[in-house]
Amino acid sequence: MSTTRHLVNRQRRLANAGATRVAATETPPERGKRATNIPGDASILKGKGSSEVEAGAGPRRRLPVSLHPLAERSLGGVRRLVSVRAPVVLCVLVVLLGAFAALAATRADSLRSDPAARNAALTDPARTSEVKGQTAKAVAALFSYNYADTAAADNAASTLLTGKAVQQHHDMLDAVRAQAKDQKLVLTTTVTESGVEMIDGSRARVLVYADQSSTRTAGAKPETTYAAAMFTVDLVRGSGATWRISGIDTFGQGA
Known part of the structure; x- marks a missing residue:
């Protein structure tokens, strides 16, 4: 009887030990872990x-x-x-x-x-040279006078002057004409230097430096006097490329 009870108790212990091992292998998920099979x-x-x-075993990444x-x-x-x-x-x-x-x-x-920008004397060397050359020739013809050939001076005045310069030139040479026949006067004017102050379209202004010599041949011995002159002339361009003097400014000193 005791032997049979001992066997029964042993079988029960073995059964309990097996159930304990099975339960240990089915350990529930650790707390704090999130299930990875939740959709979404x-x-x-x-x-x-x-x-x-x-998901899966191993360290988290x-x-x-x-x-x-x-x-x-x-x-x-x-x-x-x-x-x-x-x-x-x-x-x-x-x-x-x-x-x-x-x-x-x-x-x-x-x-x-701006007038300075319109001044061709600062930007157009060819036009500046043209004005200077014609001014020098006009001044030399207008302010030279020979008692024996007055027609040359009259022709220069009629072709090279315009506007108020006509009367200005007449007044400046009036004393020369009055003395020319008696003193056999020969007046010669040469431009020594000139500077074009302004060229604006058909208008120009030129500063002129000139030397004058006056020779009297009526006496036994010719007498020649010399003088320098400085004045400005205003010019206008007529037909073609001809520049005519339209104004004379002697700065109040006379010719």
Whole structure:
């Protein structure tokens, strides 16, 4: 009897030990672990900015974390701000460029309207040389006088003078004409230097330096006197390329 009870108790102990081992092998999931077989769980974690947990055994591996919702909202606001302000900035640039173009055009017009910019004496050497050459020849012909050939002086006055210069020239040579026949006077004028002050279209102004010699041959011995003159002449261009003297300014000193 005792032997049979002993066998029964032993079988019960062995059965309990086997059940304990089976229970130990079926350990429930550790606390704190998240199940990875929940549908959509990984996408939710990504959307909420959490790190994704890789399913399966082994150590956990952290994947790249997405932007924080607040940062994403800030970035979206910046993008919207840039998209709104870009056309505004472009419009401002267009307005500024237009204003600059208008200012440049106005400045160019003012420069072109400036008398200095219109002065061809500063920009056109060929025209300046032309005016200087014709002025020298005209002054020499107009202010030279020979008592024996008065027609040359009269011809020069009729072809090389215009406007108020006609009367000015007549007044300046009036005393010479009055004495020329009695004193057998010969007056010679030579331009020694000249400077073109201005050429504006068909008008010009020239500063003239000249030497004059006056010879009297009526006496037993010819007498010659010398003088220097400085004056300005205004010129106008007539038909062709001929420049005529329209005004004479002797600075109040006479010829």
